[in-house]
Amino acid sequence: MSADSTTESDGLPTFPDQSRRYGRQFADVYDNFFPMSEASPVVDRLMRLLEDRAPTVVELGAGTGRITVPLADAGCDVIAVDSSPDLLASLRSWTDDPERDRGRIVAVEDDMRTYRGTTERNLALCICATISMVANRDEQLATLRTLRSLVSDNGCVVVETHNPAVVEALSPGGTGSFDFEVHELGVVDARSVLSGDHWHMRWEWGEGAERRAVDEHSLVTTPEQLARLAADADLELLCVEAGWDASQTLDTAPTYVAFFAPRSGSTTLPTHQERPPR
Ligand SMILES: C[S@@+](CC[C@H](N)C(=O)[O-])C[C@H]1O[C@@H](n2cnc3c(N)ncnc32)[C@H](O)[C@@H]1O
Numbered sequence: 001m002s003a004d005s006t007t008e009s010d011g012l013p014t015f016p017d018q019s020r021r022y023g024r025q026f027a028d029v030y031d032n033f034f035p036m037s038e039a040s041p042v043v044d045r046l047m048r049l050l051e052d053r054a055p056t057v058v059e060l061g062a063g064t065g066r067i068t069v070p071l072a073d074a075g076c077d078v079i080a081v082d083s084s085p086d087l088l089a090s091l092r093s094w095t096d097d098p099e100r101d102r103g104r105i106v107a108v109e110d111d112m113r114t115y116r117g118t119t120e121r122n123l124a125l126c127i128c129a130t131i132s133m134v135a136n137r138d139e140q141l142a143t144l145r146t147l148r149s150l151v152s153d154n155g156c157v158v159v160e161t162h163n164p165a166v167v168e169a170l171s172p173g174g175t176g177s178f179d180f181e182v183h184e185l186g187v188v189d190a191r192s193v194l195s196g197d198h199w200h201m202r203w204e205w206g207e208g209a210e211r212r213a214v215d216e217h218s219l220v221t222t223p224e225q226l227a228r229l230a231a232d233a234d235l236e237l238l239c240v241e242a243g244w245d246a247s248q249t250l251d252t253a254p255t256y257v258a259f260f261a262p263r264s265g266s267t268t269l270p271t272h273q274e275r276p277p278r
Pocket residue numbers: 018019020022023034060061062063064065066067081082083084087110111112113127128129130133
């Protein structure tokens with residue numbers, strides 16, 4: 001069974017550098033937990049954001065291409081940056097296959113905290129709580145500065161991360177456990193530990209020698225904290241939405257999505273069809 005082996009401090013493993021280790025743990029099961037087939041609400045929302053602008057996108061922490069691939073299928077040119085060679089190998093199984101690739105994805109192995117590109121894009125993405133996978137606020141700021149460096153003046157930066165209210169609800173008094181069904185893996189036991197703004201999730205499944213464990217550490221981040229950091233990266237908050245489904249609310253949605261624009265730019269935001277901006 002693979003699991004965290006880092007030093008214990010205050011009952012929690014220390015916050016590790018996850019730039020490579022996350023992908024090492026998740027590469028063969030990522031699509032079970034986060035199927036590409038369920039990505040259409042995200043892709044629809046992002047395509048609506050582009051409106052009549054050229055569909056140029058950069059995704060930081062693109063992973064296996066859960067969002068990158070359907071965006072490319074919808075006509076976007078996507079630069080897909082990820083620090084995990086294991087997860088990028090899955091993405092390259094798309095880009096290397098002439099039957100599936102539309103020539104629209106460039107996969108780049110690099111670190112989102114320091115990556116700098118050569119072209120500006122109309123959408124710069126850091127979604128599925130990737131911004132919370134770094135160990136501290138300085139690294140989040142560095143990631144936001146990368147996003148700012150990559151987005152055009154009338155483009156949009158989209159950051160999705162965990163909803164702190166839901167993280168707390170999953171860890172009453174600091175710990176919690178629950179289980180859920182994951183496609184092809186069966187019942188997965190989840191254990192949640194929250195200490196300050198450090199949230200550790202462990203998932204375990206399988207029997208006997210086949211038992212597996214994977215860990216994820218997250219830096220819990222409120223929309224207000226994210227907006228303050230973004231301001232230091234020259235990004236202005238346009239609005240915050242509850243997940244990708246217009247029927248959700250910020251009390252219960254597992255994630256929130258924050259939309260930013262360069263302060264110097266003129267970006268306006270097409271909102272969810274059913275809901276005004278917050
Ligand atoms: C939760 S996954 C999200 C993947 C993808 N965005 C999605 O929506 O399915 C987080 C991704 O961020 C990547 N990642 C973590 N730290 C990173 C870093 N410092 N630089 C670049 N990628 C990183 C991981 O390898 C992983 O692919």
